[in-house]
Amino acid sequence: MSDFREVPRADKGVLRHTAHRYGESELGVPLTFFGPTSGPVDLLLMASMHGDESDSTVALSEALRRVPADALVNPVILAVNPDGILHGTRCNANGVDLNRNWPASNWSPEPVRYKDHGHTVQDIELSTGSAAGSEAETRHLLALVQRLQPRAIVSLHTPLGCIDDPHDSELGRWIAAETRLPLVPDVGYATPGSFGSWCAEQRIPIITWxxxxxxxxxxxxxxVPVLLKLVTGTHPVGAG
Ligand SMILES: [Zn+2]
Structure with a gap:
């Protein structure tokens, strides 16, 4: 953990970190991350597993662009689901909710229902995939997690306004306090085949922001100031 000087404001418009490719999306878009390329790392931060939650990508990018190259300590994925961002959809290009496609023991072929941002009824159906781990975005991210061996993962979503940390960890409590969001043990409904379910089975602590x-x-x-501390490893608490 070292101090760093933020990128001058005039220069923060451009993402200057080197993008490392970890695969291709179903549409052939490069899947990329920034930061260290081998593990173990302390934290892996990611955004936009759901393509209609791209505010999470903008916020994480804003933090990344303020960090000089030599101060980037923890790897960052700005868009887990780039095809969803291109199409403005929650799902990927195959109509799959990537947060229900993970090869966790509770994966289910039943369609998942969600509500859009303007309504309150969960009546819009998406596929969970033809099989667990069927989607390119899932498979490549799984391999990257195994390669980077993060001690913990922080995954950004919108718009529930909470910090979901089933482990009630020191890091989760710190993020909740810094962002003034409530700390919750779950999001209030079952999430079979979710990234969180898979991480739990791999014993990787995950905080859903x-x-x-x-x-x-x-x-x-x-x-962004909180994200900035996490990507530079200057936050005051460990990942465990
Ligand atoms: Zn989401």
Whole structure:
């Protein structure tokens, strides 16, 4: 953990870190991450497993662009689901909810239902995949997690406005306090085949950071400083 000087404001518009390719999406878009390329690492941070939650990508990118190359300590994935971002959909290009496609023991072929951002009924159906781990985005991320061996994972979503940490870890409590979001042990409904279910079976602690439904400038103002500490490893608590 060392101090660092933020990138000058005039220069933070451009993402200057080297992108490392870890695979291709179903549409052939490069899947990339930034930072260390081998493990074990302390934290792996990621955004936009759901393509219609791209505020999470903007917030994480904003943090990354403020960090000089030599101060980037923890690997960052800005878009787990780039095809979903291109299409503006929660699912990937095959209509699969990537957060239900993981080869956890509770994976289910039953369609998953979700509600869109404007309504309150979970009546929109998505596939969980033709099999557990059927999607390129899932398989490549799984291999990357095994390669980087993170001590913990932080995955950004929107818009529930909470920090979901089943382990009630020191890191989860610190993020909740810094972002003034409630710390919760789950999101209140079953998530078979979720990334979190898979991580739990691999004994990798995962914190799901649900950004709130606030205007993006407010999200950036209150959340980017916290993300900045995590990507540079200058946060005061360990990952465990
Ligand atoms: Zn989500």
């Amino acid at each position: 649900e950004l709130p439904t606030e205007p993006l400038p407010d999200v950036i103002a209150s959340h």
